[in-house]
Amino acid sequence: MVKLGITRLLESKVLRGLRVGAILNPTSVDAGLRHLADLLHQAKGVKLTALFGPEHGVRGDAQYLEAIGGSVDARTGLPEHSLYGKDFASLTPREEHLRDLDALVFDVQDVGSRYYTYLATMGLAMQAAAKKKLRFVVLDRPNPIGGVAVEGGVVHSGFESFVGLWPVAARHGQTAGEYAQLLNAPKTKNGFGIGCDLQVIELEGWRRDMLHADTGLPWVMPSPNMPTPDTALVYPGMCLLEGTNLSEARGTTRPFELWGAPWLDGGRLADALASEKLPGVLFRPSAFTPAWDKHAGARCRGVQLHVTDPRKFQPVRTGVACIVHARAQDPSRFRWRTEKYEFVEKIPAIDLLTGSGEFRAGVEAGRPVSELCASWDAERADFERRRSSFLLY
Secondary structure, three states: OOEOHHHHHHOOOOOOOOEEEEEEOOOOEOOOOOEHHHHHHHOOOOEEEEEEEOOOOOOOOOOOOOOOOOEEOOOOOOEEEEOOOOOHHHHOOOHHHHOOOOEEEEEOOOOOEOOOOHHHHHHHHHHHHHHHOOEEEEEOOOOOOOOOOOEOOOOOOOOOEOOEOOOOOOEOOOOHHHHHHHHHOOHHHOOOOOOOEEEEEOOEOOOOOOOHHHHOOOOOOOOOOOOOHHHHHHHHHHHHHHHEOOEOOOOOOOEOOEEEEOOOOHHHHHHHHHOOOOOOEEEEEEEEOOOOOOOOOOOEEEEEEEEOOOOOOOHHHHHHHHHHHHHHHOOOOOOEOOOOEOOEOOOOHHHHHHOOOHHHHHHHOOOOHHHHHHOOHHHHHHHHHHHHHHOOO
16 A cells, blocks of 8 residues: 555654644545544644645535635634635735744645646645745645646646646646645756745655556545546546536536536537547447536536546547537537636636647637647647656656
8 A cells, every 4th residue: 555645744753843734625634534634633742723725625515616714623623724715815825824833734635637726726835835934844645647647738828827827737647746846946947936945745655657546545535526536537638628618517426527518419429539549438428417517407418438448548638529529519509618717707718727728729720639639749748858857756
């Protein structure tokens, strides 16, 4: 079994004598499912002073895009400070909440995709720690979809948002600790220059080719719509549907694996996707009725993704193919999302997700899947070279 950063921290004296704030959520547990808040609260020589909750909260009480406020943790009696609210300013720890701290500890399970907001929260907290000269300790966790493959484009200047604050590839192939090192290192050394007092408590026994099932660790839902490791595997591609009027099946029991819309023909869609010969995945016509979110209460027709070989599967390429073929089936009903997305109003959500306006323009021009994905090759390769200096395993 892989030994987690949380376990190695508790075996060490890293936080001894320090006043600590912990950034955590329901995934912040050891192999025996004991929560970090409870463990640090009981730890000798450590003064746990405050809890900081990212999107969905410290104990996971909040849903998708739901603003959360401050409260008190029922188990420890400690104040909870929200790192997800109604505006971008709410995403960074407030100065008054850091005033009596010596260190911040980050222990949240990422899912290997830039769009997933937890590592953006980590980076913003690192910036706050640098400003206040606090130690920042990352308790590393495995990347559940592996640390080998890198896919998709990076965020271009002017397209920064909470789903992409730095020029990182859509599927980044890093652990949280590796990501933190990339963010923290000086720009002269290919980092992003945050420059806080960073310490990563590394994993033991994790290899880059491991998937979650190989780690021997329990799966705790990182968010309400990430129920299984299978969801995490498809997410780097299927999250792109958030930038459209297609349902990514929020409001069902298989979000991101199912997808569709009321006007689509699932059989035709499955045939079109099969013709792309995408590796490691099959498509089955399916119908579903979301209980909430897009097309709530309406029968949607589309497909379910069945991943047959998770190491060959390319989620970003697959997500691109889903958008291309759904639009081709009925261009008059397909729409890009125009509503405010992750605190940004004037840039389409799909541009924030893909990192620029180029993908959207390419789809509208009728470019095939192969060309759309090839347009990211150079920037993906540059990112892979950049991240190589910061890999720990």
